[in-house]
Amino acid sequence: MRVGLFITCVNDTLYPHTGRAVVTLLERLGVEVGFPAGQSCCGQPHFNTGYRHETEPLVRRYATAFRGYDHIVTPSGSCAAMVRDNYPRIGAKAAAEGRGQELAEAAATVVPRTHELTEFLTDVLGVTDVGAYYPHTVTYHPTCHGLRMLRLGDRPRALLGAVRGLDLVELPGAEECCGFGGTFAVKNAAVSAAMGADKARNITATGAQAVCTVDNSCQMHIGGTLARQGSAVRPVHIAEILASTEEHVW
């Protein structure tokens, strides 16, 4: 099985330790991981702000970079949802604008192979106990695109539930958006901040040591808000928890 890691631009640039955790975890599970250097950004910031045409070269780039891999795995629910939900739309609109089927075909080649990390673990590898050890109290925030576009459901919780030493505490209002929303965070800064403040307060109130998500872009907003509120709760990506073991606590 040839697995290509789609690291995402945010993780590549700001959260490389999440990427290293994914590699460590997948290799521990016997998966051979490749990292095609031609990869870049999925194009979500452009697409969701209205710049669909700017997204098209990035759709092509993604499809080309991951040609030949059986599976494409990404530690981001939002970027996986961008590929699976929006790449076909981008292809269909290009065709409707009389520019041929090329983008639609490129989209069709990557949609069935693209998996968010927890989906890949539970659905493709068929594991929920990945042999992890993480001796902390953790609360889980289901990020919106993982929750409502990918329908991740209980997968992340099942994986966390099998981690030794981990005490999972419920987050009140868990399914409410944190307020990140990409360019929404700056275009509608007041509302974004208000949503983030409520989310951060709910997280702190759980008494957890760490808040876990499947998306570091949301974590950038949640963690930045927690830090500004003076909260001690640490944002952590689920890959880092699942990569953690007795020998090497991540």
Added chain:
Amino acid sequence: MSGPGHATYLGMPAFPEAADTSTRDTRLRANLRHATHTIRTKRATAVAELDDWGRLRAAGAAIKDRTLRHLDHYLERLESAVTAAGGQVHWAADADEANRIVTELVRATGEHEVVKVKSMATQEIGLNDALAEAGITAYETDLAELIVQLGDDLPSHILVPAIHRNRSEIRDIFAERMARWGRPAPDGLTDAPADLAEAARLHLREKFLNAKVAVSGANFMVAETGTLVVVESEGNGRMCLTLPDTLISVVGIEKVVPTFQDLEVFLQLLPRSSTAERMNPYTSMWTGTSDDDGPRTFHLVLLDNGRTDTLADTVGRQALRCIRCSACLNVCPVYERAGGHAYGSAYPGPIGAILTPQLRGTQSALDASLPYASSLCGACYEVCPVAIDIPEILVHLRERVVEGGPVSVRGTRAVIKPAKGHAAERAAMRAARWALDHPSVLRTGQRLASRTRRLHPRRLPGPGRAWSDTRELPAVPAESFRDWWQRTRATNDRSTP
């Protein structure tokens, strides 16, 4: 006229500016949080009772889509059926025409007052203001619309127009303002719900018994029978629909359904989604006029006002399925913080953010800002009883704002220019895309950021302040993932094509 001045949506600021103010209003935030969380929890329970909700939802969407595909056919059937049942049908291309028709119809009765059933279409066209200019006073009789009207205020929610008010504010409005519109509030009025309801009942009863003309909207119109349907909770609508001699209904053309049996689907979807009830207390249906009962004269004003143009858009037309339940408002985290007035139209919340820019266009700063009034969290799509993919339409309309493109304007194809004020953003997006499409450039940028990371400010200047005013910036790592991979793995990576 007897009423005080009128509030208006005209000239309101763009959404971000309005929300910047409203999010600081702690009382508003508390009122909205309490109300939306209460109703969203109840709705979830009411919907969970039905094991075929998913199929009902699909049926609702399918009926609406089929009707919209053949809208001209069903509207003509409706016109024939209403006419055959003794009603008169009028066609209004836009708000001005609809207001003119209604004003003339009221004038022809010789009356100077009308009672109103709660109606979104008449809010959309600003009917009360148009009537006031002609010397006709319109009395809102829905309890929440009454609160809004007495308070010189604007509705901020589709189902609960006064959701931004709590009961002590309502008590003050009743005590101070009722006398200017009719029967005053009783002395010593408290803010107990039963007292407030009794004050409204006494005030409104006088209106019902005196009114000769009523104005309504409708939730549904049945093409095969010519039947109109109003769904409500209070019974005040039924008073208006049955007591006056003349009834004028202003209804959007998308409200038509083909057959009476189609109501079976919508009369389940609507109450559970809106008030979280299995069945709403009052469902009024009327077909033309009758010599025995109800109004002797019935006029139906069919309102386009941008709907045909919306129908021409293959993505945006889903918005015309809307049955105005307001479930999307009640789950929306943005609506909950910003409040309904920030949306600057009769249609607040997620549905307003996709409906208003389609009905009014995207040329004003306010209308161009509405598609961005969402974090794209998708909660609205999940609860929508007719499966309108609101996030999809929001993104579609964002493209219209920044890129312009083909649209329908009053039935004619046109190509619009991008909305003003996006030049810098467009340049930045293009530059970012260029860098992202050249990984060597991306890598150079990452390395530069890493080398200078100790020099990065904790607060950003200029537009970046929008981030760093409330959030710490992430620390830039010493090495990007791609550099780490190349340094430690690249030679071993047999699978890189």
